[in-house]
Amino acid sequence: MDTQAADDLTVTALVTDAIAAPSMHNAQPWRFRCSPGCRTLRLWADEERALPQADPDGRALHIGCGAALFNLRASAAHADLPVRTTLLPDAERPALLAVVELDPEGETDGGTERLRRLHPAVHERHSSRYPFEATGLTAAQLTGLRHAAEQEGATLSFPVGRHLQLVLELAEEGEERDRGAAADDAAGGAATGSGADPLAGGAGDGREPVPARPDLAEWTRIGAAAESADDGVPAYAFGPERRGGRAPVRDFAAGREVAGRETATFESHPHLALLSTERDRPEDWLRAGQAMQRTLLAATLDGLSSSFVTQSLEWPELRRPLREPVSGHGLVQMVLRFGYGPRGTATPRRPVEEVLEFDAP
Known part of the structure; x- marks a missing residue:
């Protein structure tokens, strides 16, 4: 198998994991484009999938795309692929939400091992609209969830x-x-x-x-x-x-x-x-x-x-x-x-080929 084909398969796997992310009403408002040679992935907002009444300023759209970006980072860590992420790199193109450099030279995002540990949950997590038990969360669980949010600046x-x-x-x-x-x-x-x-x-x-x-x-x-x-x-x-x-x-x-x-x-x-x-x-x-x-x-x-x-x-x-x-x-x-309760039912996802585009060399 040639190197380019292997790169294409790796990028496809990354995006397949990325689009398992939740989004408001499961609108899946994202598009990915891969540069020639698969050195850079660009995450774009798919504005045709915006929700103009419930989300007029695009806040929920950005949150959903941010969730997809995190899945991509966890997938890259699972593949032992270092990345460097830049948010909103071009003020003239606000729909370009992030650039992810694959295996860049110099400094990378880091935290690879912590991200790798989360990867098994990417396809296990589903929104559960079922009753939960009365059992409360433990102090350790509350602390762990707080720490997870803090690691991403929230x-x-x-x-x-x-x-x-x-x-x-x-x-x-x-x-x-x-x-x-x-x-x-x-x-x-x-x-x-x-x-x-x-x-x-x-x-x-x-x-x-x-x-x-x-x-x-x-x-x-x-x-x-x-x-x-x-x-x-x-x-x-x-x-x-x-x-x-x-x-x-x-x-x-x-x-x-x-x-x-x-x-x-x-x-x-x-x-x-x-x-x-x-x-x-x-x-x-x-x-x-x-x-x-x-x-x-x-x-x-x-x-x-x-x-x-x-x-x-x-x-x-x-x-x-x-x-x-x-x-x-x-x-x-x-x-x-x-x-504590049922994990929920998986909701459908668009085929990866509909959301991922490879730029011509």
């Missing part, structure tokens, strides 16, 4: 008491807005009431009202579409419908009927974590995505299941109150749910 905190209650209330409010938006959309009219999109035009601003939050319907797959899709969230990964409990697990059905779907009682005292950064720029979002993924992989190796609580993050006025109430420091980029 902070992980575990709300308790009144702060936890507030986080749950804000998630419920976000879910309620989603349900209202879905009902309005199904009725063929503009969103009103609690489901209204604060960014949408209204009767008083001279613009036609627009339906709020169509993203959820666009990226969920029910019926025959669930069996053939290679993106989005299929009905078989929705998890059971909640009939009790406080775990803020999003109902991707959003009021639609799903044949054969069961109901279940979820935990009354969910274990949530807030992942925060000091600033709120695209670079911080990419770092948050890497911190999130490192934390999720560490949790998976430690026997924990996990899922996301993004409902409140999709509404600016609900996201702001999430921050730690005493110090007020940090901007919450992601809310995570941890616990």
Whole structure:
């Protein structure tokens, strides 16, 4: 086998691992391009897969791409391939999110052994939308998860008491807005009431009202579409419908009927974590995505299941109150749910050849 073919296979394996990362509504908003000779991989935002209503500033898009970037780094460590990563290398091309130099001369990212240990979890981690046990996390587990986030420049905190209650209330409010938006959309009219999109035009601003939050319907797959899709969230990964409990697990059905779907009682005292950064720029979002993924992989190796609580993050006025109430420091980029329970169902991924392009020599 010639050297170029071996390089192509190695890069394909790296990207196959990268795209196992989670992204909002499993939109998979990434593209990879490999330079001639496979010396450099470029990560681009796939803006055609953006979610304009739920993620108008692209924050969640960057977080998902950051998670894919972290998987790629763990995959390179597994392959004993040193790398050097540069975030947002070209201010004139903001869609170019990162450049990863493969086997560069000089200084590399380092931390190879720690990354290598996380690699087995890349394809084991799946979002679990099932009930978790009441068992709490140990002090050692909490410390380990905090340390994982800190290694990527983020902070992980575990709300308790009144702060936890507030986080749950804000998630419920976000879910309620989603349900209202879905009902309005199904009725063929503009969103009103609690489901209204604060960014949408209204009767008083001279613009036609627009339906709020169509993203959820666009990226969920029910019926025959669930069996053939290679993106989005299929009905078989929705998890059971909640009939009790406080775990803020999003109902991707959003009021639609799903044949054969069961109901279940979820935990009354969910274990949530807030992942925060000091600033709120695209670079911080990419770092948050890497911190999130490192934390999720560490949790998976430690026997924990996990899922996301993004409902409140999709509404600016609900996201702001999430921050730690005493110090007020940090901007919450992601809310995570941890616990002991089913690992969750794998969601589909696009074929690697659709997201990876090799530049001609």
